[in-house]
Amino acid sequence: xxxxxxxxxxxxxxxxxxxxxxxxxxxxxxxxxxxxxxxxxxxxxxxxxxxxxxxxxxxxxxxxxxxxxxxxxxxxxxxxxxxxxxxxxxxxxxxxxxxxxxxxxxxxxxxxxxxxxxxxxxxxxxxxxxxxxxxxxxxxxxxxxxxxxxxxxxxxxxxxxxxxxxxxxxxxxxxxxxxxxxxxxxxxxxxxxxxxxxxxxxxxxxxxxxxxxxxxxxxxxxxxxxxxxxxxxxxxxxxxxxxxxxxxxxxxxxxxxxxxxxxxxxxxxxxxxxxxxxxxxxxxxxxxxxxxxxxxxxxxxxxxxxxxxxxxxxxxxxxxxxxxxxxxxxxxxxxxxxxxxxxxxxxxxxxxxxxxxxxx
Amino acid sequence: xxxxxxxxxxxxxxxxxxxxxxxxxxxxxxxxxxxxxxxxxxxxxxxxxxxxxxxxxxxxxxxxxxxxxxxxxxxxxxxxxxxxxxxxxxxxxxxxxxxxxxxxxxxxxxxxxxxxxxxxxxxxxxxxxxx
Numbered sequence: 001x002x003x004x005x006x007x008x009x010x011x012x013x014x015x016x017x018x019x020x021x022x023x024x025x026x027x028x029x030x031x032x033x034x035x036x037x038x039x040x041x042x043x044x045x046x047x048x049x050x051x052x053x054x055x056x057x058x059x060x061x062x063x064x065x066x067x068x069x070x071x072x073x074x075x076x077x078x079x080x081x082x083x084x085x086x087x088x089x090x091x092x093x094x095x096x097x098x099x100x101x102x103x104x105x106x107x108x109x110x111x112x113x114x115x116x117x118x119x120x121x122x123x124x125x126x127x128x129x130x131x132x133x134x135x136x137x138x139x140x141x142x143x144x145x146x147x148x149x150x151x152x153x154x155x156x157x158x159x160x161x162x163x164x165x166x167x168x169x170x171x172x173x174x175x176x177x178x179x180x181x182x183x184x185x186x187x188x189x190x191x192x193x194x195x196x197x198x199x200x201x202x203x204x205x206x207x208x209x210x211x212x213x214x215x216x217x218x219x220x221x222x223x224x225x226x227x228x229x230x231x232x233x234x235x236x237x238x239x240x241x242x243x244x245x246x247x248x249x250x251x252x253x254x255x256x257x258x259x260x261x262x263x264x265x266x267x268x269x270x271x272x273x274x275x276x277x278x279x280x281x282x283x284x285x286x287x288x289x290x291x292x293x294x295x296x297x298x299x300x301x302x303x304x305x306x307x308x309x310x311x312x313x314x315x316x317x318x319x320x321x322x323x324x325x326x327x328x329x330x331x332x333x334x335x336x337x338x339x340x341x342x343x344x345x346x347x348x349x350x351x352x353x354x355x356x357x358x359x360x
Numbered sequence: 361x362x363x364x365x366x367x368x369x370x371x372x373x374x375x376x377x378x379x380x381x382x383x384x385x386x387x388x389x390x391x392x393x394x395x396x397x398x399x400x401x402x403x404x405x406x407x408x409x410x411x412x413x414x415x416x417x418x419x420x421x422x423x424x425x426x427x428x429x430x431x432x433x434x435x436x437x438x439x440x441x442x443x444x445x446x447x448x449x450x451x452x453x454x455x456x457x458x459x460x461x462x463x464x465x466x467x468x469x470x471x472x473x474x475x476x477x478x479x480x481x482x483x484x485x486x487x488x489x490x491x
Binding site: 052054056057058059061139141142144147149152157181 | 370371374396398399400418419420421422445446447448449452453461
């Protein structure tokens with residue numbers, strides 16, 4: 001059979017960010033695929049070496065437009081470890097609160113994208129409409145919808161009053177009802193199930209081989225979540241379930257993400273109700289002593305790792321970022337093997353790629 | 361087909377809600393823009409509090425602030441909104457509470473030079489009159 005090559009990207013309506021695929025088709029089936037990334041490389045890691053530790057918080061926040069807060073938090077934690085500074089409990093809780101809001105926002109955004117890509121516009125509109133509730137809360141808290149600038153070395157930049165907390169709890173109640181509606185729609189809608197079941201399958205063995213993390217790994221039966229496994233504040237005092245499914249297909253990933261968002265709403269409520277009193281930030285020394293530190297966090301897409309090395313000057317000697325998307329990217333050729341051309345969009349959106357994160 | 365009925369059941373309240381909801385778009389610039397109170401917008405300064413220490417300039421991640429200093433008493437603090445990342449680090453860095461952000465957005469223009477704002481223009485005689 002003759003082989004047809006179909007290019008997708010770098011600019012393509014299917015892709016929200018630039019990356020390029022060359023799909024070799026045999027009839028309607030994908031026989032081979034090649035991928036090219038690097039279109040949004042901005043040299044952020046190199047730029048970090050040119051800027052001070054404080055300036056880098058805002059630079060690293062711009063690694064990603066969706067999980068911006070978790071990047072800044074992970075970097076701040078690494079620098080705080082170098083300085084030997086301990087963040088006050090209230091600061092830790094507020095950082096976690098923002099991370100959970102970000103997780104809801106990221107998962108709802110993804111649900112909208114996949115619903116749009118499979119032609120289910122109702123879910124797309126509902127998911128993106130309800131995401132606004134979270135974006136409004138985040139804007140209210142920090143002053144920015146996307147780049148929150150909620151972190152500083154030594155703690156959190158925003159604080160909550162009791163009235164503010166009550167207002168957020170009220171908004172969370174609306175959010176809870178909406179997200180339950182979305183969960184119900186995802187679980188019971190036959191259209192979504194039929195369109196995503198059995199597509200982009202990854203076995204547990206493949207997950208281990210490619211070191212995949214986050215919701216993609218949890219959808220294939222790997223029970224990992226840094227929030228629970230690290231036993232650190234504030235998650236060691238909060239109750240939450242880690243949704244794990246074993247099917248390993250896009251359907252399982254959809255369920256994992258929406259159920260995670262439901263858990264995050266509950267986590268936000270728990271954090272708000274158990275917010276410790278005290279300062280939100282602590283004084284940090286101006287100089288960072290020489291040394292190196294590694295910091296890890298559970299971002300919406302999986303584990304993000306920061307490595308920071310200091311030579312004692314006012315700028316870091318090296319900042320290295322390992323984003324969760326990188327691990328998911330390498331599985332794409334396996335997932336694309338032998339799928340129908342019409343299902344390529346489902347596979348590509350199913351892994352929740354963040355190319356800006358991976359390219360940096 | 362039961363799944364169609366189920367779809368309708370969850371959609372009907374949503375449809376009613378959407379029909380009853382007011383429009384959330386604003387006819388900007390004919391109507392005032394709705395900006396939340398805590399929004400991090402353009403940078404302003406209480407000029408009398410500024411000491412020209414340049415801590416804000418040092419920490420600004422976007423090089424949006426410039427301090428032109430002639431001598432101890434004569435300096436100008438210049439703000440470039442087009443470079444500003446609206447992160448508010450300047451406000452955090454200022455030890456004297458001089459620099460702050462307001463919930464305003466900077467106006468659009470065809471000429472970059474029009475955006476440049478002189479936040480502080482300190483001259484020796486001004487300081488004398490204050491003192």
